[in-house]
Amino acid sequence: MERGARSGRRRVLLAALALWAAMPWAACVCWEAIPADGPVVDGVEVPDAPAPSAGGLIALTFDDGPRRSTTAALLDGLAERGIHATFFLIGRQIPNNMDLVRRMDEEGHQIGIHTYDHTQLTGLNRGDFAAQVDRTRTLLQDTLGHNHFLLRPPYGAVDPGVRAMAGCPIVLWSIDPEDWDDKDPARIVDHIVDNAKDGDIILLHDIYPTSVEAALQAADRLRRRGFYFVTVEELFAARHIPLEDGHCYRTAYP
Ligand code: NI
Secondary structure (H helix, E strand, O other): HHHHHHHHHHHHHHHHHHHHHHHHHHHHHHHHHHHOOOOOOOOEEEOOOOOOOOOOOEEEEEEEEEEEHHHHHHHHHHHHHOOOOOOEEEHHHHHHHHHHHHHHHHOOOOEOOOOOOOOOOOOOOOOOOHHHHHHHHHHHHHHHHOOOOOOOHHHOOOOOOHHHHHOOOOOOOOEEOOOOOOOHHHHHHHHHHOOOOOOOEEEEEEHHHHHHHHHHHHHHHHHHOOOOOOOOHHHHHOOOOOOOOOOEOOOOOO
């Protein structure tokens, strides 16, 4: 009798564990995969990712461009769909692509800094940091005539020095399909669509034709599920979350 009761309790426990593992929050281990600060951002605990939602706001973000052959095609596809995205640019690629950078700005996309030559920013002294971030900011300012840019540090690597020297809000991401890895558009699209939630920031790279293709396909599928695409700034404004210089932002879950 006692043994039966014990094995019954064990079966219930195992069933509960299996159920827990099958639930979407089990995937929140992905926070640890983000090479930044862990689940606490600026002293505020990051909530577990909610379950995939039907509809909501999503920010598509693109790093490592501009690259003429791929970024232009992406801008065409976004324009056809009336979608605004956010681009984190590499400074040394700006002088040869000023028309593309102006086009992004004119067409309502948001622009950010992704360093001058994709250098990891943690541990840099003031001079080296300025050569990566301030130099890129000046290039953008000279090209666009304004100084309104976010920062995305390469590899999502942030430390107190990066926060102190950023001079603008720091934007990371919540969905990373690792589009640079197998460059398989079907897998990238599935990863995005299967994980998309209201308030997510999706990381892609507009330097690969496969990522451009995947971004546009994912956008079409998510729109049919009721998602709207906004810039990072629009996403946080919609959630009444102020973006402050030197603070890190990964999601804008409702
Ligand atoms: Ni990058």
